[in-house]
Amino acid sequence: MNIxxxxxxxxxxxxxxxxxxVCTTSCVNLKKSTYFYETQDxxxxxxxxxLESVLEKNDLLSITVSSINPEAxxxxxxxxxxxxxxxxxxxxxxQVAGYLIDTxxxxxxxxxxxxxxxxxxxxxxxxxxESELSTRKLLIEPIVAxxxxxxxxxxxxxxxxxxxxxxxxxxxxxxxxxGLAGDITVYGNREDVVLIREEDTGVKTLIRIDLTTTxxxxxxxxxxxxxxxxxxxxxxxxxxxxxxxxxxxxxxxSALSLAVISIxxxx
Numbered sequence: 001m002n003i004x005x006x007x008x009x010x011x012x013x014x015x016x017x018x019x020x021x022v023c024t025t026s027c028v029n030l031k032k033s034t035y036f037y038e039t040q041d042x043x044x045x046x047x048x049x050x051l052e053s054v055l056e057k058n059d060l061l062s063i064t065v066s067s068i069n070p071e072a073x074x075x076x077x078x079x080x081x082x083x084x085x086x087x088x089x090x091x092x093x094x095q096v097a098g099y100l101i102d103t104x105x106x107x108x109x110x111x112x113x114x115x116x117x118x119x120x121x122x123x124x125x126x127x128x129x130e131s132e133l134s135t136r137k138l139l140i141e142p143i144v145a146x147x148x149x150x151x152x153x154x155x156x157x158x159x160x161x162x163x164x165x166x167x168x169x170x171x172x173x174x175x176x177x178x179g180l181a182g183d184i185t186v187y188g189n190r191e192d193v194v195l196i197r198e199e200d201t202g203v204k205t206l207i208r209i210d211l212t213t214t215x216x217x218x219x220x221x222x223x224x225x226x227x228x229x230x231x232x233x234x235x236x237x238x239x240x241x242x243x244x245x246x247x248x249x250x251x252x253x254s255a256l257s258l259a260v261i262s263i264x265x266x267x
Contacts, residue, residue, distance in 0.1 A: 053225045055117050055125065060149040061099045061107065063129070067139040076110050076133070098149045111138060122146045153224050155181035157232035158188030172224050174209070174216060178232075184211075189235040195221055196229040 055061075065076035099107040105118030112132050117125050126144045133142040151167045160182025165172075172180075174195070184190060190211040197205045207221050216222055224230070 052121050052123065055101060055120055055122065056226075057101050057103055057105055057118050059101045059117075059226070061101070061117070062145075062147045062149050063099050063107075063109070064145045065129075065133070065139070066143045066145075068141055069139065072139055073142070076139075078110060112136075148226060151226045153177050153227070154229045155232075156229065158185045158234050159183065159232055160185060167226075170226075173222055174224060174230065177224055177230055184232050187234055188232040190232075192233055194231040194233065195224075196231065197221075197225060198227060 065073045067073040099109070099117075101107055101117045105116055106114045107117045109115050109129065112129070115125070115128065115132075120128075126146050129144045130142050133139045133144075148170050151170045152164055153167065153172065154164045155177050156162045159178060163181055165177055165180045174193075178184060184193075193209045193211055195207040195209060197207070199205070209216055209219065209221065
């Protein structure tokens with residue numbers, strides 16, 4: 001075997017080694033890319049008693065009032081038109097009207113005036129309005145319904161469609177939010193999903209969740225609250241694929257291939 005043949009073989013070996021290197025740096029561990037890996041059939045009980053969120057400043061509410069006298073209730077259904085905007089999954093925005101809880105934590109309600117809303121649950125605010133309407137003899141047997149108009153969560157990071165998701169029914173689990181964002185990509189770290197929650201006091205809580213186990217089903221963070229932020233971090237495979245060394249590998253392979261072809265042509 002002449003020198004050129006030996007050189008050609010060595011270059012071929014280098015090419016093979018480079019290809020193997022690319023494959024090993026880009027592969028993803030099956031266990032780390034699967035939800036609830038190897039979980040057996042089981043049942044979990046989720047505590048739904050504390051799902052109702054406490055109203056906070058800047059919440060936008062729909063408040064409707066009904067009574068046995070519909071004409072008398074009309075004045076209480078004239079919602080104040082606020083220049084508030086709601087983002088949709090597609091990224092568009094729409095102006096919505098409702099009762100905006102101001103920076104002092106109040107809403108301005110027809111006839112009743114300013115009512116403290118921040119810090120209360122929807123049930124507490126509803127009961128208070130119904131009581132005021134009855135006590136002042138403004139309506140007979142009033143019925144008040146309150147809903148959020150800007151209940152939303154943000155899903156960011158290694159998901160197919162990072163977005164702000166508006167939730168019309170005011171109830172969504174972490175898994176549903178990820179589904180609405182197109183699910184975690186193969187490069188997302190399912191073992192370390194970050195949930196960021198801000199309380200009305202301004203305190204932000206950061207919670208780390210492992211979605212390869214079933215711990216989420218026993219977690220108080222299974223259901224999300226309005227303005228929660230879910231961030232999916234990149235796994236090691238994504239970091240490796242973005243590193244400078246990995247970016248140079250295709251160029252090295254191309255150069256080696258060209259060298260092999262050139263040497264072979266001179267044999």
